[in-house]
Amino acid sequence: MSDGRPGSSAARRVLRPRTWRRWARMANFAGYDGASIDDATIGAGVRLSPTVSVRNGSRVTIGEGSHIGQGSCLWAGDSSGRITLGDHALLGPDVFITASNYDFDAGPGPVMDLPKREADVVIGANTWLGTRVVVLPGVTIGDGTIVAAGAVVTRDLPPDSVAAGVPAKVVRRRGAAT
Numbered sequence: 001m002s003d004g005r006p007g008s009s010a011a012r013r014v015l016r017p018r019t020w021r022r023w024a025r026m027a028n029f030a031g032y033d034g035a036s037i038d039d040a041t042i043g044a045g046v047r048l049s050p051t052v053s054v055r056n057g058s059r060v061t062i063g064e065g066s067h068i069g070q071g072s073c074l075w076a077g078d079s080s081g082r083i084t085l086g087d088h089a090l091l092g093p094d095v096f097i098t099a100s101n102y103d104f105d106a107g108p109g110p111v112m113d114l115p116k117r118e119a120d121v122v123i124g125a126n127t128w129l130g131t132r133v134v135v136l137p138g139v140t141i142g143d144g145t146i147v148a149a150g151a152v153v154t155r156d157l158p159p160d161s162v163a164a165g166v167p168a169k170v171v172r173r174r175g176a177a178t
């Protein structure tokens with residue numbers, strides 16, 4: 001909807017209260033979620049979407065030249081679980097990596113009150129995790145491995161493999177004829 005003047009439609013959008021509320025929510029979210037990114041060890045040339053969420057950043061290491069897509073979450077453990085991404089790791093949008101999980105076998109009661117199990121997660125160099133991949137505590141993904149979109153990685157994956165599915169399984173080796 002334009003009255004014919006250049007830029008007037010964009011100016012109206014900027015002046016709308018709805019636009020300001022959205023910007024305020026984004027600023028609040030970035031301040032809350034991005035707070036621990038400052039504690040992470042980040043290599044040279046890393047590109048992070050501004051919507052990346054990092055928890056317990058002092059236990060997160062991101063290798064040189066890595067790219068982390070929008071909405072991705074790197075949640076290290078509260079006390080010991082570390083997340084390490086090798087050089088040139090590529091994470092698509094909405095990838096979720098956690099080094100901590102509730103020990104739901106520890107007893108009855110609300111899950112959120114149960115103790116946590118923490119285990120390091122290592123994502124190798126030159127890897128690619130597609131959109132909405134989930135990586136659970138204790139997993140190592142070998143160098144050069146590709147994980148298909150939507151996969152849930154519950155066990156280690158060897159180097160130079162292609163994995164897919166829930167739970168993720170190796171479907172072939174990289175460079176092998178299909």
